[in-house]
Amino acid sequence: MLNQIQQQQRQSANQLTANTTFAPMTDNGRFIVEGGHQLAGEIVPQGAKNEALQIISATLMTDQPVLLTNLPDIRDVNKLLDLLTGLGAEVERIDRHTCRVTAKNIDVAYMQSADYVRDAQHIRGSVMLIAPLLNRYGRATLPKPGGDKIGRRRLDTHLLGLQTLGADFKYDAERFIYSFTTDGLKGAYIHMDEISVTGTANVVMAAALAEGESTIYNAACEPYLQQLCKMLNRMGAKIEGIGSNLLKIQGVETLGGTEHRMLPDMIEIGSFIGLAAMTGSDITIKDVSVENLGIIPRTFERMGIQLNINGDDIHVPAQDHYEIQSFIDGGLMTIYDAPWPGFTPDLMSICLVTAIQARGSVLIHQKMFESRLFFVDKLIDMGAQIILCDPHRATVIGLDKRAPLRGISMSSPDIRAGVSLLIAALSAEGTSQIDNIHQIDRGYQDIDGRLRALGAKIIRE
The missing domain is CATH 3.65.10.10 (Enolpyruvate transferase domain)
Incomplete structure (x- = not known):
């Protein structure tokens, strides 16, 4: 049934003209996500x-x-x-x-x-x-x-x-x-x-x-x-x-x-890197403008994610495991946001969800916004091992893919948390429902259709 619906959606999309505005404008909608599938292929980030x-x-x-x-x-x-x-x-x-x-x-x-x-x-x-x-x-x-x-x-x-x-x-x-x-x-x-x-x-x-x-x-x-x-x-x-x-x-x-x-959207690029790691997928992100990504690639590499930079493309190969590095003195890795050229706060939610299936532990310190980590209760319900220390800090104890997350029903509170929940759902065992997806549509263009092209099982209702 899922495949039949996806085929109908693709046929409808092909009938749309090039000058149509595609972004869904309804505030009512949900994603039904069948998780546990590896993705593969190329994806081009949207404009920033x-x-x-x-x-x-x-x-x-x-x-x-x-x-x-x-x-x-x-x-x-x-x-x-x-x-x-x-x-x-x-x-x-x-x-x-x-x-x-x-x-x-x-x-x-x-x-x-x-x-x-x-x-x-x-x-x-x-x-x-x-x-x-x-x-x-x-x-x-x-x-x-x-x-x-x-x-x-x-x-x-x-x-x-x-x-x-x-x-x-x-x-x-x-x-x-x-x-x-x-x-x-x-x-x-x-x-x-x-x-x-x-x-x-x-x-x-x-x-x-x-x-x-x-x-x-x-x-x-x-x-x-x-x-x-x-x-x-x-x-x-x-x-x-x-x-x-x-x-x-x-x-x-x-x-x-x-x-x-417009430059390519660095937040989308980071989101796709996290998605590839969590789902064990082989994904090439095209035309990323590497020179404008700052320390974003290095931050994901510190989480153990292999990145192959080929010209202006980033290839993320499928990895069975990725291991979070520790500091040189052996201390627990801490990822924190800061004004540019520091690490962008818009990717903190993505780093947090990506760490769930890593080997090792990491402290996520969201300094700039005090409500951005409140979506972790949904991740905990899915089986993640996360300790919310306070509104600004969460410690993630990686599962190292020993056990998959489980699908649940949840709601998107903001753009970045919504995509983080979507990444978690795509990596989970079973089916998840994500409500309030207009929040995701505010920042990610046709995200369900573009991920379906990579093999994701997503239905927009």
Whole structure:
């Protein structure tokens, strides 16, 4: 029965046209996963979600066309593009992964509408629309943004940075809405109080069109932030220090159009590495942009996973066992997140689930978000040996594949935990049900179809 349904789904998919938006938009859905199957083949990572949200926001900084390629067809990206359309930008969907945005006639008043407030609060990336609109129109509105429920994610860094550049803001506590105004942004020295990627992106976009010179210290320097700065420079901005935590920006009066291609998504790449290890599969991840992966490959190698880097591809061979290394002094391996060039927090959930079937033990220390490890109770129900020390730390005692996990029913609490649960289900014995899969769809494009192509047994209901 499972194979018949999969065949019908493949036939339906082949009938869709190239310019169709594929990302499922319903909030109701579940995956039925038959675990215990080895996968094999090649998979191409989608365009980077976190980069796309910054880049799409930056298209509002010019009235000239901006062509975007390698866009991931996922919920969060499509929702942000819908917000731009509501604001009056012309969004031309050329194909599934390409669009041209022309933000010539923007209706800033639309930000006060009930439709905008409802839609913007469901996507945290909407916060990065503030700086472009402040620069061009002197005012902007932001409902308290949503996103993953992974702990407190304050907006202070955004607000204080914009305020230093000359923006005033008010907060309506009854409607949960921030209102921003300015008579003109002016360059300033800003020492960021935290290394926030979206906070840095907002301040960079604000400073690019502000009058005079700005210096941003303690800036985030992730590859996606570097991509934003490079794109703005192609549009006519003057940003120096790209790739470091000290940016100098000379404001310009206007920006022009450009073309921009998203990097491959490093979080997807790490997810596929973990999937291959947990299921004992032979998978080649194509076109990964190795130079932009930082310490991600080395971190998985420290978990005993063999990675063969061939040009710009990563081949993960099937392994019966993978052994977690210890520190040089013999101490227990600890994997912790940190701002770039440290290990990205978005892969901590993947490392945790991958360690379940490793040989040895590891301490997972999630420093940046206090609610990201709360999904481990589901993994424990599946048979994992995990000790949740506190909201930030979990010790995983590897099973070394002596016993498989068992399939259960569970729910996806956020994007990364959802995919971690999916990886666990694919490695488990029996059938699992994962509810609330719209969370996974927010960040992973057609994940069930792409994994079925590798041999996974997944049904989307």
